[in-house]
Amino acid sequence: MNATSPTGHPLTPARTQPAHTPPTVANSARPTVTELRLSAFRTHRGATFPLGPLTLFAGASGSGKSSALQAYEALARLGAGEELESVFPDPSACVPESAEVDGQGRRGFRIGCTVDGPAGPVQLDLAVQAEPELRVVGERLTSDGRILLATALRDPGRSTVQAAWHTAGAVAVTRAPLPDDRLGTALLPLRVAGKTQGQLQVLAAAEQVVVALRSVFACDPQPHRMREPVAVGEGRLRRGCDNLAEVLHRTRTECAIRHARLAAAARVGCAGTVQELAVEELGDGTVRALLGRGGARVATPLGRLGEGELRYLALALVLLTGPGVLAMDQAAEVPAAYQALTVLADGFDRCMDPRQARQLVALGAEMAARGHVRLVGTVADASYARGADGVTVVDLVT
Structure with missing residues (x-):
């Protein structure tokens, strides 16, 4: 079966399960993606990658590092309810x-991916047709060896897939059409009543996957966009970190401890003797960030820093902050205590020297060990991270 063939897998018989109750932090892990599967995606065939609290994909150019993160981010955006066309603007690629x-x-x-959490390991697998037109042709949600949701393209002339999910009531299976441009798993909470044991199990599995996928922040700092003063707004860091000064203005005002940690990171990763990470309010209403260095009469605007220093500071800020400071679409209906932030950072060590990269990995591992954040990144060279506590290195070859 090729990547576009419909998946008409039969649903396995429902088993008796205890009634689903909301998880508690004390006895349940937060939903997290622990495995990424690229059965057929770009340069990858039949690839399965385990994901730990801090995972670095390493390899030469063309080995598929960025492709792995692109697949992860695509699943995250689909989990947030985005349409296929916006997630895959060039599907043939x-x-x-x-x-x-x-x-x-x-x-x-x-x-596909595996999400661990209160409902146990749940597998999501998605088959997408790219040519001649973009559409979902098959999706499976599986838990404990049982397929909880299966969709298949039955009529190519319609913009729907036929879906079937467990009911385990008077009717064992519920069948209904779902749009062929959305992730069916993300739609289940709106379609499943949750009145029977089977429905509760389907809901628990679907919600676990959606919460994990929506707790993702893809970050790619762009130094050339971080050098100018910025207007003060809501203070949420954007993907390219171009509003770094605005967010520093917020953290300096609202969280002195977090800001002090960032200043400490700057002392390690930036040139010279850094004494302070300050923010200056300008007359036109904008703000700019400054480094106060020992012996210097005038603070250095961040705009004068090198690209490696700017990327280092931006990624350190991401690792030290939480979802409320990042421009991301979290599951607002789920308490923050039930969610685990995952940062995706393609080119994690880009433009940095080994000292900066080593310090950033150490910071990420510390935050991951505390349960504050998970990190999946790509690096050109992982020699400085091998053997480090809490770090998983995935080596890719061309």
């Missing part, structure tokens, strides 16, 4: 070059 066209002229790709 996601199809492995060796993928052949089937009898209907179709090609596609397959990605």
Whole structure:
């Protein structure tokens, strides 16, 4: 079966399960993605990657490091309810070059993940048709060897897939059409009543996957956009970190302890003797960040720092803050105590020297050990991270 073939897998018989109750922090882990599967995606075929609290993909250019993070981010955006077209603007580029066209002229790709949490390990697998038109052609949600949700493309002329999920009541299975441009798992909480044991199990599994996927912040600091003063707004750090000074203004005002930790990180990763990380309010209503260095009469604007220093400071800020300071779409209906922030950082060590990269990994490992954040990044060279406590290195080869 190629990547675009419908997945008409039968649902396994429902088993008796205890009634689902909201998890408590004391006896349940927060939902986290612990495995990424790229069955057929770009350069990857049949690839399975374990993800720890801090995971670094290492390898030469073209080995598929960035592709792995792109697949993870795509799942996260689909889990947040985005449409396929916005998540995959160039779907044909996601199809492995060796993928052949089937009898209907179709090609596609397959990605998936495993999410651990209160409901136990839950597997999500998605088959997407990229050609001749973009659409979901198959999705499976599996827990404890049982397929809880299965969708398949039955009628190519309709913009829907046929879905079936467990009911375990008077009717063992519920069948209904779902849109072929959305992740069915993300729609289940709106479609499943939650009145029977089977429905409660489906809801628990779906909600666990959605919470884990929506707790993702993809970060790619852009130094050339971080050098100018910025207007003060809501103080939530954007993906490119171009509003770094605005967020520093907020953390300096609202959280002295967090700001002090960031200043300590700056002393290690920035040149010279850094004494202070300050923010200056300018006459036009904008703010700019400054480094106070020992012996210097005038503080240095962050705009004069090198690219490695700016990326280092931005990523340190991300690791030291929480979802409330990051521009991300969390599951607002779920208490923060039930969510674990995961940062995706492609080119985690880009432009940095080994000292900066080593310090940043140490900071990430510390925050991960405390349960504050999980990190999945790509690096050109992971020699400084091998053997470090709490760090998983995934080596990719071309």
